[in-house]
Amino acid sequence: MSILSQKVSMAEKIGYSLGDCSANLVFQMMMIYQTKFYTDVFGLEGAIAGTVMLVARIVDAFVDPTVGILSDRTQTKWGKYRPWVLWTALPFMVFYVLAFHNPGIQDKGLVAVYATISYTLLMTLYSFNNTPYSSLGGVMSSDIKERTSITSVRFVAATIAQFIVQGLTLPLVSKFAGESEDKGHGWLCTISLFAVIGFIFLVIAFLSSRERITPPTNQKRNTKQDIKDVFKSMPWRAMFILTLFLFTTLAMWGSAMNYYFENYVDSGALYAFLDKIGLVATDSAHGIGYNILNAFGLIVSSPDKAYEVGFGVFNMLGAIVQFFGVIFLSGFLANRYGKKSVFIVCLTLTAIFTAFFYFPNETDVETMFVLNFLKSLAYAPTVPLLWAMIADVADHSEYVHYRRATGFVFAGVVFALKAGLGIGGAILGFLLSGFGYISGSGVHQSESAIYGIVLSSSLIPALTFFIGVIALYFYPITKKYNEQMQAELSERREKADY
Numbered sequence: 001m002s003i004l005s006q007k008v009s010m011a012e013k014i015g016y017s018l019g020d021c022s023a024n025l026v027f028q029m030m031m032i033y034q035t036k037f038y039t040d041v042f043g044l045e046g047a048i049a050g051t052v053m054l055v056a057r058i059v060d061a062f063v064d065p066t067v068g069i070l071s072d073r074t075q076t077k078w079g080k081y082r083p084w085v086l087w088t089a090l091p092f093m094v095f096y097v098l099a100f101h102n103p104g105i106q107d108k109g110l111v112a113v114y115a116t117i118s119y120t121l122l123m124t125l126y127s128f129n130n131t132p133y134s135s136l137g138g139v140m141s142s143d144i145k146e147r148t149s150i151t152s153v154r155f156v157a158a159t160i161a162q163f164i165v166q167g168l169t170l171p172l173v174s175k176f177a178g179e180s181e182d183k184g185h186g187w188l189c190t191i192s193l194f195a196v197i198g199f200i201f202l203v204i205a206f207l208s209s210r211e212r213i214t215p216p217t218n219q220k221r222n223t224k225q226d227i228k229d230v231f232k233s234m235p236w237r238a239m240f241i242l243t244l245f246l247f248t249t250l251a252m253w254g255s256a257m258n259y260y261f262e263n264y265v266d267s268g269a270l271y272a273f274l275d276k277i278g279l280v281a282t283d284s285a286h287g288i289g290y291n292i293l294n295a296f297g298l299i300v301s302s303p304d305k306a307y308e309v310g311f312g313v314f315n316m317l318g319a320i321v322q323f324f325g326v327i328f329l330s331g332f333l334a335n336r337y338g339k340k341s342v343f344i345v346c347l348t349l350t351a352i353f354t355a356f357f358y359f360p361n362e363t364d365v366e367t368m369f370v371l372n373f374l375k376s377l378a379y380a381p382t383v384p385l386l387w388a389m390i391a392d393v394a395d396h397s398e399y400v401h402y403r404r405a406t407g408f409v410f411a412g413v414v415f416a417l418k419a420g421l422g423i424g425g426a427i428l429g430f431l432l433s434g435f436g437y438i439s440g441s442g443v444h445q446s447e448s449a450i451y452g453i454v455l456s457s458s459l460i461p462a463l464t465f466f467i468g469v470i471a472l473y474f475y476p477i478t479k480k481y482n483e484q485m486q487a488e489l490s491e492r493r494e495k496a497d498y
Helices: 010-040 046-072 082-087 089-099 108-138 144-180 183-208 223-232 234-264 267-276 288-295 303-337 339-358 365-382 385-401 406-434 447-456 459-472 479-495
Strands: none
Touching: 010 046, 010 089, 010 108, 010 144, 010 183, 010 234, 010 406, 046 108, 046 223, 046 406, 082 089, 082 108, 082 183, 089 108, 089 183, 108 144, 108 385, 108 406, 144 183, 144 303, 144 385, 144 479, 223 234, 223 385, 223 406, 234 303, 234 339, 234 385, 234 406, 234 447, 234 459, 267 303, 267 365, 303 339, 303 365, 303 385, 339 365, 339 385, 339 447, 339 459, 339 479, 365 385, 385 406, 385 479, 406 447, 447 459
8 A cells, every 4th residue: 555644735625625614605505405496486386395305206216326436446546436536527516407497397397307307418428527525535644633634614605605595595586587577587697607607616626635544555446345335334223214304304494494584484574574684675784895705696685586695694694603612612622522422412402402493483683693603603513524434434444454445435424315316306395285385476475384384394303403413323433443443444555565
């Protein structure tokens, strides 16, 4: 095994992190807006929108392991995983635009077919890009602190993308739609802007990163053995279940809060709240700050427009809290208490604060924002730890079996991530239909539909968060075990004869 310095420069960490910023320009859009886009722009019933997302999961079951196997067996002068980041950058972003393009088809059956094909192709390219990208992070260094640092920087970049997508999407869509209120044009312009930025960032990530960990020199290719080793791994199974339920919850809650703000939160109370924080248009308002906010559509002129800006500000608050939580808490807590312990405590608190969204009445906007602050603060330390723990799982497989299959380890977890994304959206879609939600923008919803939205924003996602907590108890790689494992692996790599 070749041995390079395991120290990674800050420039390389930042360059690598831009790849996840790019991925999150796509991922956050799908997590927060995909279901809403299907029901209110495409006009699909909630259950049909949910079915679209589930169909793509069937394809993922074949695509994701294939990507892992292919990337593990790639041999280029750039390494195993780096070239995939470059090769897939352009098609990934093209299918991103197509998935949010309204083709103007009137027949809802054909619209559902278009949505299924475009969404499935986008998810396929997501796998071909993000599995090797995530695997790359697992081979940039074997140093525990460096690996945590890499993932922390990576998720600072991801949080910036979260801030942009969750906070600015609806205001930008409204801005690009103009006075004609052509939401389809607004969506196309917004997604195209994000896609161009995403492509540039992926190219930079490719140019910046280096692979430092390679498989044992005498390791022979054995796909059957790699699959057997991974499926038998308790750490991998624990992380698979955690990732599945974590992203099921994030997709369900993120999308549900979109409906929550439009249909449950009182527009007058939300408008008054925005007025308190200076985001309501007035004749006397002027200045650089005001003009910048107005340029991004963050100044609201009437209560009927409060939803877009209010939901954007709500998401921005969560992103800012997560941003500083990742920087100041994640690495510090993980190094002191271990990744597993920090994840259990923080995810438990996240579930509790999520459940509390059941209690505020429709006019209690301040309480909603306080709960979002607390939930985001509790969740923030876990954000980079997930991928650092998966990299530890790849090391554990090498430690136990004397074989390394980083790409396949990450492929399984990326499948769980995307499965959670689709299942969370599907659960919400079926819940919306079950409680009587009527598709279409600006439709007055029944009390039953609104109650379903509240449940989908609070108690139900809290329950699925807790299932993730249970999975963590079966994850055996503690701080002490990890230190012992890394020390022995380092000795093996220095000998380079196994």
